[in-house]
Amino acid sequence: MNAEISTSRHDTTAQRGDVGGLFIANRLAEAIKSRWRSGEPPDAVRVLESHPELQSHRSVVLDLAYAEYRLRQQAGESIGAESFARRFPSLEQSLYLLIEVQSLLSNDPELQLLQESLAWPEAGSRFLQFELIAEIGRGAFGRVFLATEPNIGDRKIVVKVMPRGGTEANILGKLRHPNIVPIYSYQNDADLGLAAFCMPYLGRATLCDVLAPAFQRGRAPLESRAIIDAIDVTNGNLDLGESPPPAPALRKGSYIDGVIYIVAQLADALAHSHGRGIYHRDLKPSNILMTADGRPLLLDFNLSIDSRLPVWKIGGTLPYMAPEELAKLANRARQPHDSHYDPRSDLFSLGVIFYELLCGALPFGAIPRNRSLEEAAAQLHNQQAAGPRPIRELNDRVDRRLARLVESCLAFEAEGRPATARQLAAALRCELSVARRGRRWVGNHSGLAAGACGIVLLLILAVALFFSLRPPYDVRQYRLGLQRLDGGEYAVAADSLTNSIRYNPDSGDALYARGRAFHRLGEYQIAFRDYTASYRLCPSADVVVCKGYCLSRLKSHKAAISAYGVALEQGYTQPALVQNNIGYSYLMLGQLADAEKHLRLAIRLDGNLQAPRYNMMVLVLQSALQGRSISGADLEHATKALEIGPRTADLYRVASALFAAAAHQDNALIQPAVEYVGKAVEFGAPPEAFLADSCYTVLQKEPAFQQALARTASRSKSPEAVQLIDPLGNP
Numbered sequence: 152m153n154a155e156i157s158t159s160r161h162d163t164t165a166q167r168g169d170v171g172g173l174f175i176a177n178r179l180a181e182a183i184k185s186r187w188r189s190g191e192p193p194d195a196v197r198v199l200e201s202h203p204e205l206q207s208h209r210s211v212v213l214d215l216a217y218a219e220y221r222l223r224q225q226a227g228e229s230i231g232a233e234s235f236a237r238r239f240p241s242l243e244q245s246l247y248l249l250i251e252v253q254s255l256l257s258n259d260p261e262l263q264l265l266q267e268s269l270a271w272p273e274a275g276s277r278f279l280q281f282e283l284i285a286e287i288g289r290g291a292f293g294r295v296f297l298a299t300e301p302n303i304g305d306r307k308i309v310v311k312v313m314p315r316g317g318t319e320a321n322i323l324g325k326l327r328h329p330n331i332v333p334i335y336s337y338q339n340d341a342d343l344g345l346a347a348f349c350m351p352y353l354g355r356a357t358l359c360d361v362l363a364p365a366f367q368r369g370r371a372p373l374e375s376r377a378i379i380d381a382i383d384v385t386n387g388n389l390d391l392g393e394s395p396p397p398a399p400a401l402r403k404g405s406y407i408d409g410v411i412y413i414v415a416q417l418a419d420a421l422a423h424s425h426g427r428g429i430y431h432r433d434l435k436p437s438n439i440l441m442t443a444d445g446r447p448l449l450l451d452f453n454l455s456i457d458s459r460l461p462v463w464k465i466g467g468t469l470p471y472m473a474p475e476e477l478a479k480l481a482n483r484a485r486q487p488h489d490s491h492y493d494p495r496s497d498l499f500s501l502g503v504i505f506y507e508l509l510c511g512a513l514p515f516g517a518i519p520r521n522r523s524l525e526e527a528a529a530q531l532h533n534q535q536a537a538g539p540r541p542i543r544e545l546n547d548r549v550d551r552r553l554a555r556l557v558e559s560c561l562a563f564e565a566e567g568r569p570a571t572a573r574q575l576a577a578a579l580r581c582e583l584s585v586a587r588r589g590r591r592w593v594g595n596h597s598g599l600a601a602g603a604c605g606i607v608l609l610l611i612l613a614v615a616l617f618f619s620l621r622p623p624y625d626v627r628q629y630r631l632g633l634q635r636l637d638g639g640e641y642a643v644a645a646d647s648l649t650n651s652i653r654y655n656p657d658s659g660d661a662l663y664a665r666g667r668a669f670h671r672l673g674e675y676q677i678a679f680r681d682y683t684a685s686y687r688l689c690p691s692a693d694v695v696v697c698k699g700y701c702l703s704r705l706k707s708h709k710a711a712i713s714a715y716g717v718a719l720e721q722g723y724t725q726p727a728l729v730q731n732n733i734g735y736s737y738l739m740l741g742q743l744a745d746a747e748k749h750l751r752l753a754i755r756l757d758g759n760l761q762a763p764r765y766n767m768m769v770l771v772l773q774s775a776l777q778g779r780s781i782s783g784a785d786l787e788h789a790t791k792a793l794e795i796g797p798r799t800a801d802l803y804r805v806a807s808a809l810f811a812a813a814a815h816q817d818n819a820l821i822q823p824a825v826e827y828v829g830k831a832v833e834f835g836a837p838p839e840a841f842l843a844d845s846c847y848t849v850l851q852k853e854p855a856f857q858q859a860l861a862r863t864a865s866r867s868k869s870p871e872a873v874q875l876i877d878p879l880g881n882p
Contacts (some may be wrong), residue, residue, distance in 0.1 A: 176208040177274050177285040184218050193219040196238055207387045209242065209360060210287045216246050233517065240367060245359045245437065263460045270343055272296075272312060279347055281310045281336045287355065288437070297352065307352040308335065314340055317348045326429065330420035332440060332448045349639060354443055356385035357450075358413075358436035358504070365406075369691055371546055371638030375401045375409025382441050394443040399655050401445040403623075407548060407591060410508045411582050412657065413447050417501055418576035420449045425494045425572050432492065434500035435471045435766030469527060470513050473499035474535045474563050481529035495565040498575060501561025502568070506539065510546050514539030514561055536563055550591055553582055579599070582687035585629045587653070625654040629661045636664060639882060641671040659689030666697060667879060675701040692721035696729060696878045703875050708736035727757035728876045735766055735875050738773075761802075762873045764792040768805045768873070772812065772846075781813040786820075789827075801872035803831035808846045815849055825850055834869040 179202065187193040195215040198205070205211055216239050223230055236247035270279040271294055274285045281298040282305075288295035293313035299305045328332075330700040337348040361381045365372055379397050417439065424431065431449065472480070473496035473724035477623070506514040515534040518527060536555035539561050542554040549557075558579055562568045569575040581587065619660040628651035635644035652658060666681030686694045699714035715733045723729055730753035737746035747770055753763035767788045775781055789806035807827035814820040828850070832838055840862040841847050850856040 167526060176205055176211045179205070180211045180215050183215065184842065187218065187222055193217060193222045195219045206241075207385075209245075209355065209363075209385065212239070213242055213246060213249060214286075216242065217249055220250055239390065241363045242392050243363070245363065260576070269345065271345075276311065278310070278345075279340055281308070281312065281347065281349065298349070300349065300710070308349045309352050310347050310349045310420060312345055312347045315341075315344050321566070326427065327425055328420050330416045330446065330448055331424065332450050333839075352391075353440060353448070354382070354386045354389060354391050356382040356441040356443075357437040358441060358447065358508075360385040361441060362436055362507060365508075369544040370512065371548065372406045375404040375406050375412075378405055378409045378413070378441075379445050382443060383443060386443060391443055397445045398657070399625075400657060404588070404600070405548075405591065407509065407553070408583065408588055409445075410505070411553070411579050413445070414505045414508070415579035415583065415657075416447050417504075417574050418451065418498075418572050418579060420447075421494075421497055421501065421572035422576055424449075425497070428494060430492050430494050431497050431500075432476075433468060433471075434497060435503060436467045436504060437505075469518055469531055471500040471503045472496075472528075472531075473565070474532055477528045477532040477535070481525050481532055493565050494572070495568045495570075498568050498572060499562075499565075501572075501575075502557060505557050505560060506542065509549055509557065510542055512540075512545060516540075535561075538563070548591075552587075553591075556582070577688070577690045580657060580659055583655075583657045584689060585626050585655065585658050586660060587628050589623070590656075623654075625651040625658065628654070629658065629664065632661070632664055632668070636668055636671075639671075641668045644668040645672070657688060659685045659694075662688065663694055663697075666694075670697065670701065671882060675704040679705065690721070692718045692723035693878070695721065696723050699729075699732060700875065700878055703732060703736055703739075708739050709737045725878070727753045727763070728878060729758055730756060731760060731763040731766065731876055734763060738766055738770055743770055743774055758791075759795055760876070761792050761795040761797075762876050764788040764795070765802060765805065765872050766874050767807050768792065772805065772809055775812050780816065781809065786810065786813060797870065798830075798834065798835040799872045800831050800834035800869040803827050803834055804836050804840070805872070807831055808843075809845070811847050811850055821853060822855070825853060825855045825859050828856065829862050832860060832862045833865055835864050 183198055184553075195212070195218075198215060199212065205215070216235075220230060220232075220235055232247055232250040236243045236250065239246055239340075272283055274283050274296060276283055278296075280302055281296075283296040283298050285297045286294060287297050287309070293311050296312065298308055298310040300308055332350050335349045335351065337346065339346045353752075361378050364381050364384070365377060372752045379401055398412060400408045400723070421431065433451060434449075438449065440448040440450050442448065469477070472707060475493060476496055494781040503514060506512075515531060515537075518531065539558060542549050542557055543551070560568055560575065569578065628647050632644045632647035632651060635641075635647060645665055645668040648661050648668060651661040652665065655661070662681045662685035666678045666685060669675075669678035669681065679698060682694050682701065686698065695714050696718040699711045699718060702708070702711035702714055712733055715729045715736075718729055719726060730749045733751035734746045734753060737743075737749060747767070750763045750767050750770065753760060754767070765788075767785070771779065771781060771785045771788070786809060789809050792802060793806060804827075807824050807830075810820045810824035810827060814824050828841055828847070831841075841860060842851075847856070
């Protein structure tokens with residue numbers, strides 16, 4: 152089906168579906184550009200003064216400004232992209248990049264041929280089953296329209312039109328993540344050689360709209376609320392329905408906290424796509440949609456690849472491309488294209504965005520001008536080799552640890568970057584912990600008293616300093632929860648920590664602390680959930696070993712073994728504890744050979760632990776039922792466990808059973824077996840249990856056995872023998 156020419160019917164339909172006046176703004180812009188092409192001097196600034204309503208439509212203003220630049224350039228004017236972009240302060244960076252990138256792409260004959268060979272639909276027309284209201288974006292491989300879908304109640308959607316044969320829709324269809332834009336449907340137009348897929352309309356704000364106003368005053372904002380404000384301004388009076396409130400990090404945090412929160416979610420999205428073998432390859436601010444509540448969504452997977460398929464094209468936008476990708480681009484005419492793509496190249500691109508959000512500038516300087524695409528790539532590659540300008544030179548509110556993390560993403564060699572997107576996300580969530588946020592907050596307010604003079608001024612500053620340095624509410628509740636936890640007030644500790652988490656749900660520290668409180672209360676299911684959430688935000692061996700303990704307590708032994716294995720991989724400092732608990736879980740699963748291997752390793756690592764020796768006693772008894780002969784080394788576990796202590800009824804009972812079973816082969820062991828029976832009774836074991844157990848038949852003819860059963864039990868209840876070692880230790 153051919154795209155239809157715009158008619159009044161389509162205009163009416165488009166106007167009816169117009170969102171925030173975008174259709175009207177586009178029609179006005181098209182009329183203005185038509186007059187410019189007919190000879191009227193192009194001046195986008197004057198147009199915006201005459202039509203201030205256009206300012207709320209970023210894509211329209213960009214299009215007008217770029218049209219002015221191109222027309223003046225075609226008329227023979229020598230215009231610098233940087234100086235021209237400065238005429239549009241709210242769009243300066245985006246306009247500059249648009250001009251430079253389009254200039255570079257104009258030198259690519261393949262892209263020029265692609266653009267000229269296709270009959271692209273236009274706003275106001277009907278394409279497939281979509282009414283196209285307004286064009287809201289354009290790239291080398293496609294165009295994006297605000298549209299309605301008449302067949303489904305005229306719902307408002309976003310439609311991306313691109314050449315047939317692309318893989319973007321197929322790739323997006325495989326990804327299900329809260330930070331990746333979902334896809335509704337995909338259709339082809341065989342006549343035009345085009346395809347389209349539709350996505351939900353979630354507003355018109357991208358990360359560009361956050362960047363544009365953030366540094367207008369030459370310095371980053373102080374508060375994260377500036378991010379939400381920028382999104383609100385961009386969306387204007389759009390009716391986007393109800394949306395959840397922004398996360399605390401975006402409502403009440405610092406601007407740096409807000410940036411970390413956004414980049415952590417983007418790293419999560421990359422971890423999801425990389426985990427499915429899909430790499431984005433064109434991360435940049437304009438490809439990140441910002442929802443009304445500040446949630447970033449990855450867009451434009453047109454250049455993305457499936458790791459199982461060969462890479463047939465070099466992708467990306469120059470300032471955000473990793474050195475290894477720029478090197479391929481610079482040398483593409485001289486050497487065959489390397490089909491390998493390193494997922495850490497996506498982390499480099501994310502690092503450029505991170506740097507830009509913190510500093511308001513690109514890390515490696517301006518895009519080289521008046522060069523071919525290959526020459527520009529080679530020069531930018533050299534600039535990257537020299538390293539980025541230190542972040543703290545541009546924004547001294549960024550602490551050194553965070554600066555190192557950002558700069559590690561920008562390492563020239565891929566090996567110097569975080570190993571995976573998941574690892575980066577975890578590191579970022581650690582930066583959002585209560586402790587890290589608190590340190591940043593204090594560091595950024597430490598100068599309040601500087602320059603104070605005079606008693607009155609000092610008093611005023613003292614009061615101000617008291618309140619300004621007072622930790623945030625979530626930090627105060629976290630500290631209170633820790634105090635109560637240390638004092639054994641586990642229930643009230645959980646309440647305080649819940650208050651902290653309610654205010655800051657991304658605090659891995661508070662979740663770990665609350666997990667410990669519920670752990671102490673014996674609420675292992677709740678503790679496991681908190682440990683899992685904490686580990687996702689800030690992975691550590693201490694957290695995962697606690698997860699394993701809870702799983703063992705919940706009798707999920709296979710999952711427990713897996714968790715303990717992760718703890719060992721991450722270098723948990725008490726490997727004997729972990730080996731014992733793995734052995735215990737295998738014992739509970741009836742996998743005696745695996746259990747014995749790990750229990751023996753635990754004993755070898757720490758011979759003074761009672762639990763693995765007690766577990767070995769239980770294991771040997773179970774094995775004896777399957778025909779195992781009990782050796783002197785097996786019996787030594789009992790004597791050593793009793794020597795280590797504490798001595799309990801359970802320990803004496805199992806020791807007596809072990810010696811009684813061995814006494815079938817060696818009568819000399821009857822006497823110690825009877826003595827252990829007597830000790831078990833003294834510690835509270837019920838005498839009838841020994842009479843009912845066939846293990847003790849060899850003892851029943853002995854008078855001493857009856858005397859042992861008649862011993863007086865202690866009044867105090869004996870504690871249970873420990874088989875599973877609690878990583879939190881004794882309360």
